Amino acid sequence: MLQELVQWDKELFLFLNNLGTPSWDAFWMFITNKWSAIPLYTLLLGLTFKHYGLNRTLVILVSVALMIVVTDQLSNFFKYGVQRLRPCYDPELDGLVRLVKNSCGGKFGYFSAHAGNNFAVALFFTFLLRAYYRYIGVFLILWALLVSYSRIYIGVHFPLDVLTGALIGLIFSWLFTKLAIFAHHKITL
Numbered sequence: 001m002l003q004e005l006v007q008w009d010k011e012l013f014l015f016l017n018n019l020g021t022p023s024w025d026a027f028w029m030f031i032t033n034k035w036s037a038i039p040l041y042t043l044l045l046g047l048t049f050k051h052y053g054l055n056r057t058l059v060i061l062v063s064v065a066l067m068i069v070v071t072d073q074l075s076n077f078f079k080y081g082v083q084r085l086r087p088c089y090d091p092e093l094d095g096l097v098r099l100v101k102n103s104c105g106g107k108f109g110y111f112s113a114h115a116g117n118n119f120a121v122a123l124f125f126t127f128l129l130r131a132y133y134r135y136i137g138v139f140l141i142l143w144a145l146l147v148s149y150s151r152i153y154i155g156v157h158f159p160l161d162v163l164t165g166a167l168i169g170l171i172f173s174w175l176f177t178k179l180a181i182f183a184h185h186k187i188t189l
Helices: 002-017 022-032 034-082 113-129 136-153 159-188
Strands: none
Touching (some): 002 136, 002 159, 022 034, 022 136, 034 113, 034 136, 034 159, 113 136, 136 159
């Protein structure tokens, strides 16, 4: 059963990865670059400040920073614990992977920290701002999906790496939203 799932994951990866063309490579490299989200994060910070004020915004910033650190470090724990090779290092896929980056990155790739962090941030701010902006969740989830797919497109993650990262992001976004709410109430009491 597990072997069949892994084989299916590899086949889906090859299909999705090989949809890429050189004319789209620059776009997907931009999307996958963590610095490309700075304007989005700046906007989210501004919206948070507008609706929650300085004190709550600081609590929210600390919560987001902790959420990203926890998600990122859990990803590292899984990468070295599970030791699933990235597609570009998998000998079964040698010569079949369309690697867009100059390098593949670390040897192991389960689960995607990019997917985990982007879904965590997207859902955290969706929970936080949906009362003020009806469609913010759609926009933020779309961004997280684009970043997650970019990891497959450029050849460094399997679909299950990305899916697991998204699920971990969902879990931590919920937990850290609760933490931010709890921390705010303790500070204001």
